[in-house]
Amino acid sequence: MGNLVSLKFLDLSFSDLSGPVPISLGNLLQLTYLDLSGNKLSGQIPLSILNLTQLEYLEISNNCLEGSIPDDVTAFPNLISLALSDNLLNGTLPSWLYAAPSLKTIDLSQNQFSGHIKEFQSKSLELIRLENNKLQGPLPSSISQLLNLTGLSLSSNTLSGVIEFSMFSNLPNLKYLDLSYNSLSLTSNTTSTINLTRLFLSSCNLSEFPQFLKGLKSLESLDLSCNKIEGKIPQWMQEVGNGSLTYLNVSHNSLTEVEHFPWKNIAVLDLSSNLIRGNLPIPASTIDVFLISNNSFNGEVSSVICNVTSLRILDLSHNNLSGTIPQCFGNLSNSLEFLNLKKNKFYGTIPPTFAKGCRLSNFNLNGNLLEGPLTPSILNCNGLEVLDLGNNKINDTFPHWLGSLPYLQVLVLKSNHMHGSLRVNSPKSSPFFSKIQNFDLSSNYFSGPLPVRYINSFKAIINLKKKGSARPYMGVGDYTSGFYAYSIGIIMKGKYMELVKIFTMWMIIDLSNNQFEGEIPKVIGKLNLLKGLNLSHNNLNGGIPTSIGNLTNLEWLDLSSNRLSGTIPNRLADLPFLSSFNISENQLHGQIPQGKQFNTFGNESYEGNKGLCGFPVSKGCNIIEPAPLNVLEKDGSKSNIAFGWKVVLIGYGCGVVFGMFVGYVVFQTGKPKWLVNLVENQHEKRRRRKSKKGNRSSRRRRI
Incomplete structure (x- = not known):
């Protein structure tokens, strides 16, 4: 590639390339455009890139580049756009970045740059994106002189100091400003005249x-979250x-009060995690995303x-909302994708009105007072991914x-009044939970054997060369709302935890606190992506299947x-990630497996099993004593050390010195044939003497 010395335009973006950026690219002295974005390039940016003095556009975003950016204060005199975002670059920002006379766009976001942002000398800058780095110190005052600036994003760094908002008032073209998630303090007592659209x-x-904010008449997006604002939204x-x-x-x-929403075209409104009381306000008809969780709203939902x-x-x-769930939610089937009514006081039954074409992907009614049976109309929600009906009275x-x-x-049905067997009587061809990853039926009254048919159908928990999901967490989102993650409450390692996000590779089965009986099926060992398995507080019998040793991703059991x-089973000691293990209150016996993860479990893991012995319980295991000397193995494999000390004891009959000598020889050299014969002869003589004495005694008894 480096031989194409007349090349001016090179675009190899999104081409699945790997390895380092070739040093030979520095030979392309006529190059004005270089785009290597969206590959798997690694290593450092070569110093030879500084040779490209004609370069106007340099883009190597979305790769795995490391190290610092090559630096020379006079580098890239013609550069207009620099995009190195989404890499692993570090060090301080290069000095030429502040002085490049033609530079308009800087995008170094999503890296690991550190140090201070220095004063910009170039006045041509239009867009600066440095978010998600490790930059620190105050904002440079020269920002207020960048009259062409349209966008500035510095969020998620460790910038500090007090900012007077008036420093942005002289920037007539500024449309986008993001200073979130730093250690900055923003002050201003004056109305701004800039024409921001996103703040x-x-x-x-x-x-x-x-x-x-009073002067921002054209504002489209405003984020004031995670601050210390009290009271109500002001009239102005x-x-x-x-x-x-x-x-x-x-x-x-x-915030404690919300009267009404005057914004006519509001699409996303997030009031969650405040202190707002009163009846639920009805948003504008244009609303697309309405979030009011973690407040104190009460009354019924109109x-x-x-x-x-x-x-x-x-x-x-x-919240503290009560009453019945509006039947008309079923009428929103064509638009509603996410409905979360968790932790309120709704009673009655689940509305049976979900119509065909229902688009719900997440339906969460956990922690209410709902009764009655489930409604089959849920099947009309063909795209449902999460159904959480736990902690009700169903x-x-x-x-x-x-x-x-x-x-x-x-699927979460925990802590209800559900009952009966999980036996499946329908034809085998029917699909059964093939995508399931979290299956929680705990704290009900289910009985009968564990559901082998379901376990065999849990294809998503079986590693069949499973590819990673395109999204790390389960949720919904688009350009208006960003990404809104699903949440779930689970018992993890014996403790209740509220997962704010559900990791797509998080696989859990919880069938505890029921009346299941019979043996644990061996097929459970097929679920080798399982993270947590809880079968406690049932009537299960039989042994622990050795196949559980196949669950190499298991973290709690x-x-x-x-x-x-x-x-x-000793195979459980080979589970590399097992950090919580509880088999207490059973009828297990024998030695507890030793080593690896089992060395980290305390006595409480084994309480109530009187037959268990070995670390960490106080009861020791009986150690089998070595066999007597005269019981020789056919292959002569008895311990040389034990045999040697036996010979030392024999020596007391033959003379202490000779006996010690024999013991030493045996200890050092094994069992020579002559010595074995000698010992056997001694035993034979003793046997004959005992036999003669026995014969004489028997004759005396007969007389």
Whole structure:
């Protein structure tokens, strides 16, 4: 490639290339455009790249580059655009970055750059993106002189100091500003005259709605989340972007009151994690995402909310809402994808009104007072991924028909009044939970054997050369709302945990606190992607299957409070990630496996098993004593050391010195044939003497 010395334009982006960036690219002195983005290039950027003085566009984003950017204060005099985002680059920002006379765009986001941002000398800059690095110190004052600047993103660094917002007032072209997630403090008592359309000030130590917002008539997106704002949204906020505001995030503050929403075109409204009381406000009909979780809203949910026909994500969880769930939610089937009513006081039954074409992917009613059976109309929600109905009073047999939902990954029915067997009577051809990853039926009244048919159908937990998911967490999202992750509550390693995000590779089965009986099926060993398995507090008997040793990803295993017998399979000691293990209150016996992970488990893992012995329980295991000297193995494999000391004892009959000598020889050289013969002869003589004495005694007894 380096021989093409007349080359001016080179685009190899998204070509699945790997290895280092070739040094020979520095020979292409006529090059004006170089794009290597979206590959798997590694190593450092070669110093030879500084030879490319004609370069105008340099893009190597989305690779695995390391080290620092080559530096020379006079480098790249013609560079217009620099994009090295999404790499592993580190060190300080190069000196030429501040002085390049033609530079308009800098994108070094998603790297590991550190140090201070120095003063910019070039006045041509239009876009600066340095978010998600390790930059520190104050903002350079020269930013206020970059009159062509349209976008500045410095979020998620460790920048510090107090910023007077007026420093941006002289930038007539500034549209986008993101200072979130630093250690900055923003102050201003004046109204701003700049024409910002997107402003992100999350975690900027704000204690009130800043006054400079009053002048932002064209604002489209505003993020004031994770601050210290108290009280209610002020009246003058109605004028901020009243015709243009589509995104407002004031979550994680201390707001106490919301009267109404004046914004006509609002699409995303996030009021979650505040202290807001009162009845649930009804958002504008244009709302797409409405998040009010973790507040103190009370009263019933008005059916008027169903007039918001564009509603796609609705999260009312963790409030004090009561009454029945509006039947009309079924009418939102064509738009609603995410419905979370968790941790409220809803009662009655689940609405049986989900119509065909239902688009729900997450339906969460956990922690309410719902009763009655499940509604089969849920099957109309063909794209359902998460169904969480735990911690209610639902009284029904197991809904086998849910197994036909083709995308169901999480099923939580824990802590209800569900009962009956999990036996499957339908034809074998029927699909059953083939995508399931989290299966929680704990704390019910289920009985009968463990569901072997289901376990065999859990294809997503079986590693069949499984490829990683394109998204690391389960959730929904798009360009308006970003990514909204699903959450779930689980018992992990014996403790309840609320997972804010569900990792797509998180595989859990919890069938504890039921009345299951019979043996643990061997087929459970096929689920080799399983992270957690809890079968505790049932009536299971038989042994622990050795096939559980195949679950090489297992992190916690709880089989406590059953009637299991037999020994603990030694193969369990080879599970590399097992960090929580509980088999207490069973009828197990024998020696506890030793070494590796088993050295980390305490006595509480084994309590209530009187037959177990060995570390860490106090009961020791009986050690088998060596066989007597005269019981020789056919292959002559007895321990040389034990044999030698026996000979020393024999020496007391032949003379101490000779005996010690014989013992030493045997210890050093093994069992020479002559010595074996000698010992055998001695034993034979003793046997004959005893035999003669016995004969004489028997004759005397007869007389």
